Amino acid sequence: DVKVTQSSRYLVKRTGEKVFLECVQDMDHENMFWYRQDPGLGLRLIYFSYDVKMKEKGDIPEGYSVSREKKERFSLILESASTNQTSMYLCASSLFGSSNTEAFFGQGTRLTVV
Amino acid sequence: LAKTTQPISMDSYEGQEVNITCSHNNIATNDYITWYQQFPSQGPRFIIQGYKTKVTNEVASLFIPADRKSSTLSLPRVSLSDTAVYYCLVGDGGGSYIPTFGRGTSLIVHP
Numbered sequence: 596d597v598k599v600t601q602s603s604r605y606l607v608k609r610t611g612e613k614v615f616l617e618c619v620q621d622m623d624h625e626n627m628f629w630y631r632q633d634p635g636l637g638l639r640l641i642y643f644s645y646d647v648k649m650k651e652k653g654d655i656p657e658g659y660s661v662s663r664e665k666k667e668r669f670s671l672i673l674e675s676a677s678t679n680q681t682s683m684y685l686c687a688s689s690l691f692g693s694s695n696t697e698a699f700f701g702q703g704t705r706l707t708v709v
Numbered sequence: 710l711a712k713t714t715q716p717i718s719m720d721s722y723e724g725q726e727v728n729i730t731c732s733h734n735n736i737a738t739n740d741y742i743t744w745y746q747q748f749p750s751q752g753p754r755f756i757i758q759g760y761k762t763k764v765t766n767e768v769a770s771l772f773i774p775a776d777r778k779s780s781t782l783s784l785p786r787v788s789l790s791d792t793a794v795y796y797c798l799v800g801d802g803g804g805s806y807i808p809t810f811g812r813g814t815s816l817i818v819h820p
Contacts, residue, residue, distance in 0.1 A: 599752075628808065637796070638753070638810035653807075685752045687808065696800075697743070698808045700752025 598622075601686050601701035608708050614673040616704050618686030625691035627669035628698070629653075629661065631682040638685060644669055645691060676708045713797045718815040727784040729814050731797030734778050742773060742780045745796045747813070753796060757782070784816075792818045 602617035620627065626645055630638040630653075640653030642661040650661050658680060662670045669688075673680055686701040714732040721727045733742070741760050745753040757764055759771040759780070770783040784791055796813040800806045 626806075630810070635812065637812040640807065640809070643807060683750075687752070689806070689808070696806050696808075697755040697758070698745075698753075700754065703750065703752050705750070 599686055599688055599699050599701040601684075601704050603704050604702060606704055606706045608673075608676050608706065610677060610708055612673075612676045612708075614676045614706070614708075616671040616673075616684055616686075616706070618669045618671070618688075618701055619667055620669075620686075620688040620699070621667065622688060622690075622699065623666065624688035624699075625666070626689045626696075626698075627663065628687040628689075629659075629669065629671045630685045630687065631655070631680075632685060632703075633682050641671065676706075678708050680706065681708045682706060713799060713811055715795075715797050715811065715814045717812065718817070720817050720819065721787055722819050723788055724786050727787050727791070727816060727818075729782045729784075729795055729797075729816070730779055731782070732779050733797070733799045736777050736799050740777075740799045742771065742777075743798045743800070743808075744769070744771065744782045745798065745810075747794045747796065748792075753810070756795075787816075787818045789818050789820065792816060 599620045628643045629641040632638050644650050644663045660672045684704045687698045689696045689698040743758040744756045746756050747753040757771045764771045772781045794813040
C-alpha cells in the first residue's frame with residue numbers, strides 16, 4: 596500500500612519557534628509538494644520539489660523554507676512561527692513523467708501556533 | 710493552468726445519485742481532468758481521472774462532453790460516508806504537473 600507519512604498529526608508551537616514538518620513517501624516519487632489548508636480557502640501550494648536538493652516556490656512561500664536532502668523526504672520549515680501560520684499542512688507526492696499523474700497525500704499536520 | 714469552477718456546496722440524501730459539474734473553459738489539448746475527495750481532517754485522495762467521454766470505476770463515473778469544457782462527477786446511491794469535499798483539477802499530468810486545488814464542492818449527505 597502506497598504511503599505518504601507526515602511526522603505529526605497535531606503540533607502546538609510557540610510564536611518565534613523554529614518548526615520542522617517532516618514528510619516521507621515510500622513510492623520512489625520524484626515530485627513532492629507542501630500545501631496548507633485553511634477554512635474556505637482550499638489547498639494552497641507553499642513549495643514543491645521535482646528532485647533531490649531542488650525546490651521551487653509555490654503560491655504562498657513567505658515565511659517558509661523547505662529541504663529535500665533525500666528523494667523520499669521533504670521537510671517544511673517555519674523559520675520563526677507566527678500565529679497566522681496556524682493551519683492544516685498537507686504533504687503530497689507524485690510521479691514525474693507520467694501522463695496521468697495521481698497525487699498521494701499524507702494525513703495532514705494540524706499546527707497551532709500560540 | 711486551466712481554471713476550474715464548481716459549486717461551493719451541495720446537499721443530497723442517502724440513496725440518491727449525486728452529480729457535481731465542473732467548468733473548465735480554458736482546458737488545453739493535453740489536459741486531463743482529475744477528481745479528488747477529502748474527508749475532514751484527512752488529505753485528499755484520488756477518485757477518478759479522464760480525458761474524454763466516460764470513465765467509470767468502483768467509486769464514481771466521470772462524464773466529459775466532446776468539447777471538454779466541463780465534466781461531471783457522478784456518485785451513484787450516496788451514503789452518509791460520501792459526505793466530503795470534492796475537488797476538480799485539470800492539468801497535463803506531465804512531469805511538471807502541479808496539482809492545483811480550488812475551494813472544491815462540499816457535499817453533505819443527509820439521512
